[in-house]
Amino acid sequence: MSDFDLVIRGGTVVTAADTVKADVGIRAGRIVTVAEKVDGGRRRIDASGMLIMPGGIDSHVHLAQPAFGGPAMADGFESGTRSAIAGGNTTVLPFALQPRGASLRTSVIDYHKEAEGKCYTDFGFHLIISDPTPSVLGQELPALVNDGYTSFKVFMTYDDLVLNDRQLLEVFDCARGCRALVMVHCEGYDAIRFMTDRLERAGNTAPYYHAISRPQSVEREATHRAISHAELTDVPIMIVHVSGRESMEQIRWAQQKGLKIYGETCPQYIALTADDLKGLNMDETGGKYVCSPPPRDRASWDAIWEGIRTGVFHTFSSDHCPFTYGSVMGKLNPKARTSFRWVPNGIPGVETRLQILFSKGVVEGRITLNEFVALTSTNHAKMYGLYPRKGSIAPGFDADIVIWDPNRKETVRQELMHHGADYTPYEGHAVTGWPIMTILRGKVVMEEGKILGAPGDGSFLKRDLSPYAARPSVAA
16 A cells, blocks of 8 residues: 555656655645655546645735624625635745724634634634723733634724724734734825715715725825834734835835834735726726725836835735625625725735736736746745644644646636636636645645635644734743
8 A cells, every 4th residue: 555645746846945846645634744745545636737835825815704783794604715725835824803892712713613613724813903901911812822723913904993003002012922923004094084985075086096095195194103113112014914115115115224023915016006996987896906005007017016126025915805796795886886985995816826926927928927826825824823834745743735837817706616706806817827726734725717626625734923013022
């Protein structure tokens, strides 16, 4: 009987560090060997002409997130993780959101109930802190970090989520004490409210004006403020979903100063522009592209690529935040027809993240294969306490693998998608490079677009402290 449950033969193994022609031997869900030739195997997969890469890790997705009485999110854990594996991802990190007035611990328990038995991928939780009470910061958050929820997100905008500067400083200080990694949504709340009110008074209510209400200056100011708070409290932070040059340069300035400030960007900031929000003659179809921060312009694409090439950005995530378009509970809800203010913020993207970056990055010569793997898998695992279990192809790692056809040409279209939304914002985008097989801990869960896995295949991941988070003080 063979020593291996599965052998992948004839492909090119790509990690963040190396590219080598090799076979991969897998046993009991783990990678056992990577060698020039691996014989045997109860099952053998011929990957000739294909790339063998670590399964994608998308560290910024929103699933089954409560909308506080507003439009319903299109993806729960079942459809969202199904979409993820179809796109070549094997791990996702969604957010357990604390509603104001609620216990953080209770919010996590409730979120586990949403996920239980439904996931096609492995998964962990970030926390969202909207109500940093003394009990949350003094007891609940440190205990949850100790339990493996080692990162959390805070918001500088949105009525139900925004924290003021004093609250941000207190949360950052708590993160330093318990060594959690802080993710920050950087947009200025008061500036957005001012711009929204002014635009509505002038009758400018179409979806396109969502982008006008949140210009780069609003994102830049909040990014600088978050960095200043992080410097004051001596805590590392991750600035998420950076959309253009002005915020990117704030992060680069901080990094050059020696501050531990990390950056994330997303497909919408290299593939969409604010003009997409215009729809057809400024009609409601532009609402399909409403997300925050909004897509900018083609010059901003160049700035994002500059940030990727120069190491300003550490991760490339989808910020998958899906709503239906045609439903009255989605982007065309009755209030959304009156003003962009009420259009749900967010777009689907977990299933197309890898294809867009590969096509625009690797195929068009902007990044290397190794940088692609780092940006889509390895850096996520390292940043969020999953390495060395996840994020590479080497003995001892989980056998989370995507087999990738680097030459396959496809046009992104809704009929290929597996998410719960009724559209994709990337409809009609031509890409080169496509996942043909996804393997989760040694089990083939997707092949040629057909889902072979089942809800419950995915396991919850208790995460270690991030090596990028605050370090203990000398006095400690």
